[in-house]
Amino acid sequence: MISRRETLRLAALGTAVLLDSHPIASAASKVRIGVLKFGTVSWELDTLKHHGFDAANRIDLDVIYFAGEDATNVAMLAGAIDMIVTDWLWVSRQRSDGGDVTLAPYSTSVGAIMVKDASPIRTIADLKGKKIGVAGGALDKSWLLIQALARRDHGLDLPSVSDVVFGAPPLISQKAIQGELDAALNFWHFCARLEADGFRRLIGVGDAQMALGASGPVSALGYVFHDKWANDNPQAARSFLKASAQAKDLLARSDEEWLRLAPVIRAEGRELAKLRDRYREGIPRRPVAEEAVDAGRLYRVLARIGGEKLVGSASEMAPGTFWQEPPQ
Template sequence: MNLSRRKVLHLAGLGIAALAAMPAQKALAAPKIRVGVLKFGTVSWELDTIKYHGFDAANGVKLDVLPFAGEDATNVAILGGAIDVIVSDWLWVSRLRSEGTDLTLAPYSTAVGAIMVRQDSPIKTLADLKGKKLGVAGGPLDKSWLLIRALASRDHGIDLATACEVAYGAPPLLAEKAMQGELDAVLNFWHFCARLEANGFRRLIGANDAALALGASGPVSALGYIFHDQFAANNGDTVRGFLKASADAKKLMATSDEEWLRLAPVMRAEGKELEVLRDRYRQGIPTRPVADEMADAARLYAVLAQIGGEKLVGKATEMAPGTYWTGLVK
């Protein structure tokens, strides 16, 4: 096929223009932020909402979700620099900061565990747990367990760790044993509690109830998005963009029942279970200023340090400065 000189020059010009534009297009690419999550964890629900609705792109970032098999794996990955963000708890951040690691936290959720009993159970107060078989998820140093133990000690003069027949175990196993009637009560993570609630159980007391009774002025985010101070210092706009995308997703999840129907296959829930999970998730969306959460966490640290000791908090006598990130507002 013969092309005129003018056509050839025109096509050549287009090619040169395209080549010239390539560096600019690359420069305009949104910065990536790598978030490590448990493969079937509840954090995946929010991240799915961010990706599906493009909240990351709308806030100038590209979310890269990396699944991990367990919490220890995500901890190792962020400490080793393989990922930028994980979700974990403020007490872990404080301990590592006190030991020289520059992790910090932005609140993610105030949803915490609770002690669940069957609707027809005669157990009405913490004192009624004496002599009963109690399942506890998360181990003897679980923060919800320690807070509830502290409250039982203060109000009823009993140490649930010795007053009950305590069975520590994995959350799904304990939930199943509770359903089968092998436990009189179970302290489990919030989403297992929600599923139990949808299947004939009631809340005896939640960890947030204990925290409020022990001096907190409002709900404290047990979990937060965790990243390195240095990463935030070098990538402030990226961190802020990601946290704004998170806030956009939470806003949608707080108001749209249709969004939860879309998420149902990801959650592996339907019917009553889906509704309770939705409602409990919404209750856990942080609404307080970071400064207020930080002050309450410092108060709770003293309680936890007293009952959990050095095994829980290390040698630090108070929450480490900088545990909560205050750089969201530029």
């Protein structure tokens, strides 16, 4: 006959075996992010997933690739994905029009005006009469900031006194290398590749931002999502951003990780080193509130020069453009 004590012992043992066979754990939070297939964001997400930072933070990260930025924007606004990467200017305009998208800083890396090492061009004033290639269009915010600085410091209206041509980033870089342009304003990673190919930075867009009123680096891009999604899924939002920070930390300190990423980045040697160093410079390190204040200052500069075509009818950056993580 089995005693009551033995019965309880066997019951406890059975429960332990059951728990060991079917561990109890909170389900991972699903996060769907849309990114460009060959964009720089994919480097960080590759690191994040390769090292299991998503699983460690209990998120099920679904990376969905798109061919163009407009497609990612439309997909998120339609609710097909939870998150994209884009700039605060777009976020502010959406909020001014009644939307609820918001931004968590991703990178302060910005482009620069690049010239060949041997070029006689030394200052913005030397761009007068020169042929300048600009990645993007006439309302590219980096181009507008460079224009604002040229007007303020040199009295130059660059579109009027220079031969400005617009094009896709790869084309602008190619034309610069071939010598068909005197200077090129391109996105940061194209600039880094040019630095490895005999070019130097005439002026960085970050320098222009500081000269025009920013007190420190401002994230050009951020992880963008709906306020409602973050409110409904606070753990998912926090956990994703924590995983992102862990990936950034690894990329900031490990040269070996960059060697692993080399096939994804499609670079090696000096070019890979330049991309690594410029990426590291762009890791956000300031409080979000400080970035938001400086973005508001830059918004006013952009609104003056870009007008309604750029910012719509709002003369000030919309409140809530930068996401303030609520206390836990």
